[in-house]
Amino acid sequence: MEHLWSWTKTTLGGLFALLSLVIICNMWVIVHTQEHVHSNIQQIHSQTYGLVLGTSPTRTDGTASMFFNKRIEKAFLLYQRGKVQYLILSGAHDRRYYNEPMVMQKALIKLGVPKKALILDIRGNNTLESLKRAKAICRAYPLIIITQRFHAYRALYISRYCGIPALVFVEEDETSFDLHRTWLRECLARVKVLIDLHILQKHQHPAVQ
Numbered sequence: 001m002e003h004l005w006s007w008t009k010t011t012l013g014g015l016f017a018l019l020s021l022v023i024i025c026n027m028w029v030i031v032h033t034q035e036h037v038h039s040n041i042q043q044i045h046s047q048t049y050g051l052v053l054g055t056s057p058t059r060t061d062g063t064a065s066m067f068f069n070k071r072i073e074k075a076f077l078l079y080q081r082g083k084v085q086y087l088i089l090s091g092a093h094d095r096r097y098y099n100e101p102m103v104m105q106k107a108l109i110k111l112g113v114p115k116k117a118l119i120l121d122i123r124g125n126n127t128l129e130s131l132k133r134a135k136a137i138c139r140a141y142p143l144i145i146i147t148q149r150f151h152a153y154r155a156l157y158i159s160r161y162c163g164i165p166a167l168v169f170v171e172e173d174e175t176s177f178d179l180h181r182t183w184l185r186e187c188l189a190r191v192k193v194l195i196d197l198h199i200l201q202k203h204q205h206p207a208v209q
Contacts, residue, residue: 021191022187022188022191025190025191025194026187026190026191028194029153029154029157029190029193029194030153032157032160033152033153033156033157033160033168034153036156036160036166036167036168037149037152037153037156037167037168037170038167038168038169038170039149039169039170039171041077041078041081041083041169044078044083044144044167044169045083046082046083046084047083047084047085047141047142047143047144048084048085048086048138048141048142049084049085049086049087049088049134049137049138049141049142049143049144050075050078050079050083050084050086050087050088050143050144050145050146050169051087051088051090051130051131051134051143051144051145051146051166052071052072052075052087052088052089052090052104052146052147053071053090053091053124053127053130053145053146053147053151053155054089054090054091054092054100054101054104054124054130055067055068055071055091055100056068056100057100057103057104057107067148068103068104070148070171071104071146071147071148072104072107072108072111074146074169074170074171075087075104075108075113075146076108076111076112076113078144078146078169079108079113079117080112083144084144085117086117086118086119087108087113087117087118087119088119088121088134088137088138089101089104089105089108089118089119089120089121090121090124090130090133090134091104091121091122091124091130092122092124092125093122093123094125099122100124101120101121101122101124102120102122105118105120119137121133121134121137127151127154127155127158127193128158128193128196128197128202131155131158131159131162131164132162134164135162135163135164138164140165142164142165142166142167143159143164143165143166144166144167144168144169145159145166145167145168145169146168146169147168147170148170148171149170149171150182150183150186151186152168152170153190154186154189154190154193155168156168157190157193158193158197161197
């Protein structure tokens with residue numbers, strides 16, 4: 001019985017320490033980025049480049065992804081209002097018929113954005129890679145990142161750490177989305193990004209190919 005109690009205390013202690021780590025990492029990322037996350041387009045100054053971070057255009061059940069659609073809408077709005085001159089479309093292209101940047105390009109052209117204003121990055125397999133490659137594309141120019149609020153803090157933390165002057169333009173109201181599992185994954189992703197940047201030093205940017 002005593003052995004069982006000792007094992008229980010050790011397990012609970014480990015879980016508490018893990019939970020504390022997740023909370024502290026999330027607070028650190030959010031506190032250091034929240035003032036640069038905007039939902040009001042009037043607060044955004046015109047820049048040369050916008051970066052649309054990739055996400056699947058469809059959900060697992062085959063229906064349209066609201067995350068994808070909202071990012072496209074926001075990107076179009078920025079271009080239409082003259083807030084950006086070029087849009088970097090960064091996402092995964094890991095299968096013959098799966099190309100997030102190409103789908104984003106088609107959607108934006110359909111809305112009226114000229115093809116010459118769209119820059120495709122088919123190697124943006126995750127947020128860190130997208131931002132490293134965006135830095136190589138935009139050089140020292142400030143960047144407007146387009147994504148959802150739950151993702152904004154991590155994306156902005158990476159950009160600031162990599163030396164990219166940036167802000168994030170997000171959806172005004174995300175309450176219509178089912179975000180429970182998404183938020184949980186994002187909480188863990190914020191822990192991972194701190195490990196990637198501060199311990200594994202994965203922030204060195206590659207040359208664009």
